Amino acid sequence: MCEYEPGTAVALPGGIGVSLLTVYDVEAPDGLAGGSPHVHLACSEGYYVIGGSGAVQTLNPSGFTETPLQPGTVLWFDPGTIHRLVNHGGLQILALMSNSGLPEAGDAVLTLPPEHLTDRETYLKATALTGGDAARTQSAMTRRNLALDGFAVLREQYESTGPSALDDFYAAAVRIVQPQLADWRKRWEQGARRLADETGAALDALEAGTAPHLQTAELHRIPAPTEFGRHGMCGRLDVYDITS
Template sequence: MPDLPALLPGGIGVSRLCVYDTPGPDGLVGGTPHVHLCCTEAYVVTGGEGAVQTLTLSGHRETALHPGTVVWFTPGTVHRLINGGDLRIVVLMQNSGLPEAGDAVLTLPPEHLTDPAAYAAMADLPGAGAPGTDASAAYRRRDLAVAGFAALRAGGTPALRQFYAAAVALRRPLVGRWRERWATGARSAATRTGGQLDALARGDADHLSEAEVYAATEPAERGRLGMCGRLDTYPFG
C-alpha cells in the first residue's frame, strides 16, 4: 500500500471529537464558541446526545444532535457545541489546515480582539494543546468565549457585525499564507478533477491507470485539546 496522500477528497480535513464534559459559566456543558472566516464545517454525530448553538445575522438557533445527525454551516456562523452526554462527532472541515492556521476566531470579548498579541494571550494553549496537556487553560478560554457569545446574542445584529469586523481585522495579515494552503489543497483537488474531465471528454483513460488505495489505520494523535473538546487527528491535509 502506498504512502498516504497529502489530501483527502476535495482537500478536506477530518478528525474525531469528544466534546468537553465540563460546564461553562452559564452552566451548560460543552465547547468554545467560535467562527470560521472561510471554511464550511460539518458534523457527523457518532455517539451521545447534545446540540449545536449557532448565531448568524438571521438570529440564534439550536440544532439537536444525536447519532446519525449530519449538520453543517458556512463561514460566518458562530457555533457552540453543547454536550448532553458523551457527545462524539466526526468533524469534516473544508480547506484542511486553515482552521489550525487561524481561520477560527473565538468569541472573546472585544478588548481581546484588538490585536494579535492580545488575542493570542487568551486563545493560545500551552504546548499547543498537545495530548497530556492540562485542560485548565482550554476551559478558561472556553469560559471567556462563552461570555463573549452571550454578549453577541444580547447585542443582536450590530454586535455580531462588530465582531465580524474585528475578526477580519485580526486575521487579515494571515490571508496570504491561507491562500498558499488553499492553492495546494482544495484548489489543487478541484483543478485535478478539471483535468480528469478534460481527459474523459477526449476519451483519454490514462489517469485511471494511476488508481491507488490508501488507508489510515490509526489517528496520528489522540486527545489533542481543541476548541470544542479532545481531538483525534489524522496524518493528512
C-alpha cells in the same frame, strides 16, 4: 496501497479535513457542558454525530438557533456562523472541515469580549494554552468561559439591533487572522483547489475519449491519527493531518 507519510502531496476527497472530536464535558458557568463558541472566516464545517447527544448553538446574520445532535445527525454551516457545542452526555463527532482542515489550522476566532480582540497579540495571549495536560485543560476551560461571556453579549445585542450586532466582531476577527492568509492560501492551493483542477482535467480527458488518470489510481490510507487528544476549541481531538 499508498499509506500517508508526512510531507507527501496527498489530500482527502474534495480536499476536506477530518478530526474525531470528543466534546468537553466540563460544565460552564451557565450550567451547560461543552466547547467554546467561535467562528470560521474562510471555511465551512460539518458534523457527523457518532455517539452521545447534545446540541449546537449557532448565531449568524439570520439569528440564533439551537439544533439537537444525536447519532446519525449530519449538518454543516458556512463561514461566519458562530457555533458552540453543548454536550448532554458522551457527545462524539466526526468533524468534516473544508480546505484540508484549515479550521483546525488557524481559521477560527473565539467570541472573546471586545477588549481581548483589539489586536492579534492581545487575542493570542488570551487564548494560549500552557503547561501539561491538566494545566492545558484548565486553560481551555478558562478561554471557553471567556468566549461564552462574549457570546452572551453578542446574542443580547442581536436581539436589540439585529445582524449589525455582529459587525464589530467580524471586523475584529478579520484583523486577527490577516497575518495567516498566505499560509491559508497555500493550504487551499495544495488541497481543495488542486483537486478541483484535477477533476477538471479528468473531465476534459473523458470528453476527448481518453482517461490517463486511471492508470495512476491508488488506494490511500492513513493508518492512525497523527495526533491524539489535542485540546481543541470544542473538545479533545484525534487529528488526521495529512498536510504535515
